[in-house]
Amino acid sequence: MSTFERYLTIWVFLCIIVGVTFGHFMPGIFQIIGATEVAKVNIPVAILIWLMIIPMLLKIDFRSLAQVGTFWRGIGVTLIINWAVKPFSMAA
Numbered sequence: 001m002s003t004f005e006r007y008l009t010i011w012v013f014l015c016i017i018v019g020v021t022f023g024h025f026m027p028g029i030f031q032i033i034g035a036t037e038v039a040k041v042n043i044p045v046a047i048l049i050w051l052m053i054i055p056m057l058l059k060i061d062f063r064s065l066a067q068v069g070t071f072w073r074g075i076g077v078t079l080i081i082n083w084a085v086k087p088f089s090m091a092a
Helices: 008-025 027-035 043-058 062-091
Strands: none
Touching: 008 027
16 A cells, blocks of 8 residues: 555545635635536536546456446446436435
């Protein structure tokens, strides 16, 4: 494990403290960032989510996709939750 991975809990805790401190002492900056929306989607949050997802996508073993049918129950539950349940709970 790298140093970053070994102390990930500490890094997360420190980032939370820094974020709360910045939010307390500089709330105007975060109000401006929060107002940057397109179709009710916060642009900085959308960019940061993609920055978290892309490294995971790069580690996909595409050869294993041929065996995806063996996990049909998990895939089915995921599809139902993501496409049948969540759109209605997000709209509420």
